[in-house]
Structures are given as C-alpha cells and as structure tokens.
Amino acid sequence: MSDDYLFDPRAPPDPQVQALERALAKFRVRETAKLPRVARIGRRTWLAAAAVVAAAATLLVVVNRHPRWAGVKVGATAVALDDVEGAVTVDGDRIVCDAGGHARLRVGDIGWLTLEEKTRVRVVAGCDRGDGAEGEGSYRVDLERGTVSARIFAAPRLFWLGTPSAIAVDLGCVYRTTVDDEGHATLAVTRGRVSFESDGRRVYVPAGASCRAWPGFGPGTPAWDDSSAELLAAVVRHDEARVRGDAGAARRALEELLAATLTADCERPRDSLTLWHLLDPHGEPEPDLRADVYDRLRELCPPPSNVTRERCLAGDADALAALASWREKLEDDCW
Numbered sequence: 553m554s555d556d557y558l559f560d561p562r563a564p565p566d567p568q569v570q571a572l573e574r575a576l577a578k579f580r581v582r583e584t585a586k587l588p589r590v591a592r593i594g595r596r597t598w599l600a601a602a603a604v605v606a607a608a609a610t611l612l613v614v615v616n617r618h619p620r621w622a623g624v625k626v627g628a629t630a631v632a633l634d635d636v637e638g639a640v641t642v643d644g645d646r647i648v649c650d651a652g653g654h655a656r657l658r659v660g661d662i663g664w665l666t667l668e669e670k671t672r673v674r675v676v677a678g679c680d681r682g683d684g685a686e687g688e689g690s691y692r693v694d695l696e697r698g699t700v701s702a703r704i705f706a707a708p709r710l711f712w713l714g715t716p717s718a719i720a721v722d723l724g725c726v727y728r729t730t731v732d733d734e735g736h737a738t739l740a741v742t743r744g745r746v747s748f749e750s751d752g753r754r755v756y757v758p759a760g761a762s763c764r765a766w767p768g769f770g771p772g773t774p775a776w777d778d779s780s781a782e783l784l785a786a787v788v789r790h791d792e793a794r795v796r797g798d799a800g801a802a803r804r805a806l807e808e809l810l811a812a813t814l815t816a817d818c819e820r821p822r823d824s825l826t827l828w829h830l831l832d833p834h835g836e837p838e839p840d841l842r843a844d845v846y847d848r849l850r851e852l853c854p855p856p857s858n859v860t861r862e863r864c865l866a867g868d869a870d871a872l873a874a875l876a877s878w879r880e881k882l883e884d885d886c887w
Contacts, residue, residue: 631675631691632658638669648672649698659691662706665713671698676714695737699730709747717765718750725759735767740777748774753834756879758887761825764788769795773835775826783812787826799838806830806841810848821886824852828882831875833867853886 639650649671657665676692694714704711704722711722716735725744731737740762748755750770757763763774772791786809793801813823827849830836855878863874
C-alpha cells in the first residue's frame with residue numbers, strides 16, 4: 553500500500569486506502585456539524601486572553617524601555633532608560649520622574665544614573681572636555697530638579713552632570729547630587745572624587761566629603777561629612793555670607809572655622825581639605841584672611857618645599873600652580 557495518497561490528494565488513489573475510507577465513512581463528522589457552544593466561547597476567551605497578554609507585554613516594553621528614547625545618542629554612544637518604575641515620562645530630550653517614579657539611565661558603557669522621584673533631567677549632546685571642543689565619547693546630563701545618583705567608571709572628564717549652580721565633572725566615582733526648587737545643588741561623593749566647577753573655579757570633592765553650590769555664585773567650600781559639627785556649621789555660615797555679599801559675617805564665620813580646627817578633640821589633618829579651598833582667591837578673596845588660612849593649613853599639613861607663603865597668597869597664576877602642587881601632597885598625605 554502506498555501512503556502518497558494520504559499526504560498528496562493529487563497522487564494516484566490507492567485501492568486499499570479508498571476501501572478503508574468507505575468503511576469508515578459512517579463515522580465521519582459532518583462539515584455542517586456545529587461545535588458545542590461552550591467550546592466556541594472557550595476559543596473566543598482564549599483569543600481575547602492572548603490579546604490581553606500580548607498587549608500587556610507590549611505595554612511593559614514601552615514603559616520599561618521607552619523605544620522613543622533608546623535611539624537618542626549623546627556623544628558617540630547611545631543613552632537609554634532602564635528599570636523604569638512608576639510615573640516616568642520622556643518629553644523630547646527631558647526625562648521626568650513624577651511622584652513615585654524612578655528610573656535608571658544607562659550612560660553608554662561607562663555607567664548609570666539613578667533618577668529618584670520628583671526629578672527632571674535633560675540630556676545634552678556631548679560636553680566640553682576642557683579644550684573648548686566636544687570630546688568624542690563624552691556625555692553630559694543636566695539635573696534641573698530632584699536627585700540623581702551617579703555610578704561612573706571611566707577616564708576622567710568623560711561625564712558631566714550639570715546643575716543650575718555648578719557642573720559636577722566626573723573623575724571616576726560614585727556620587728549623589730540634589731537640586732532644590734531654588735536651584736541650589738548639593739554634591740555628596742561616596743567613591744572616587746568629583747571636580748565641582750563654575751566660572752573657572754574648581755572644587756575637588758573626594759569620597760566622604762560634600763559641597764553645596766548656589767546659582768550665580770557656584771560651588772562653596774567642601775568639607776568632610778564626619779568633620780566636627782562646629783566646623784561644618786562654620787563652613788555653611790561662611791559660604792552663605794559670601795553668597796549674600798556680607799563680608800563681615802563671612803569674616804566672623806571664617807574665624808570660627810579656624811578656631812574649630814584648633815580644638816584638641818577634633819584637630820585632624822584631613823580638615824586641610826576645607827582650608828586648602830579657602831586659599832583659592834575664589835574661595836576667600838580677602839588677603840589677610842587667606843594669610844590666616846595659610847598659617848593654619850601649614851600647621852596641619854606643611855606644603856612642598858617649593859610652595860611658599862608668598863606664592864600662595866599672590867593671587868595670580870603662579871599662586872594657582874603653587875596651590876595645585878600643595879594639593880597633590882595633601883591628597884597623598886592627608887585626604
């Protein structure tokens with residue numbers, strides 16, 4: 553018996569198969585017979601359920617991946633949203649996390665940004681790497697409001713986080729930045745270090761330290777998070793007085809700050825981080841106060857042999873070079 557006829561109606565009929573078909577004909581289900589109503593409803597229900605599952609899967613992809621956003625590029629590499637939760641929207645080059653919304657922004661292959669609720673960021677195409685030109689493979693995201701945690705592991709100055717007050721330039725680190733409704737920015741570093749920059753001023757914030765910045769003023773004075781309460785309060789009063797333009801209040805706060813570093817139970821070479829930044833003419837412009845800062849800083853951590861009092865207090869390019877040399881020693885010995 554040939555089985556070709558079973559699979560190809562055009563094949564020559566096989567007599568034995570035809571005889572078998574005639575014998576079983578009385579058991580054939582008529583084509584006009586209807587399926588039971590329950591079976592028909594079940595099939596429709598299954599199709600509807602399948603459609604719902606497919607729609608849910610599609611919605612999940614849209615919510616969690618934002619296809620409109622995945623193709624947007626910053627610098628040379630794509631930036632994409634991952635792990636979206638709650639109320640998160642993409643409006644052009646902005647990502648907005650409303651109340652209850654959280655998201656993670658993948659920055660090429662160099663790290664991530666975690667966006668907390670009530671946060672708004674804008675992605676900027678590339679960033680100035682210091683030579684006036686946009687660097688290949690560089691990234692910049694502006695934090696307009698809310699809180700962002702950054703985990704960046706790359707060469708220095710490849711990622712910039714802009715704020716209304718200053719720009720956090722990544723030097724290979726993990727940090728958290730918050731911008732309030734008035735544009736004040738607070739930077740706290742947990743690993744590595746960040747250069748907090750504005751109008752030519754660079755504040756170095758290493759792991760374990762924090763710094764605040766103000767619109768139109770830029771970054772203030774960094775301090776270690778575990779510094780004494782007296783020193784931290786004096787830093788805040790000094791910076792706020794400088795922002796207000798109150799020279800008298802700034803002087804009093806600086807005197808309190810210096811006194812706090814002299815207290816026996818909190819005298820630490822590490823607090824040279826705060827004092828070194830006050831030697832910058834941007835940090836404390838009054839020459840006599842900077843002289844007091846120099847004397848106290850020298851006691852905590854003496855400068856290299858080529859860094860003199862005169863060079864540090866000159867307030868010119870040579871002073872900046874001297875301070876940079878001293879900072880390298882401080883980073884190795886004290887920070």
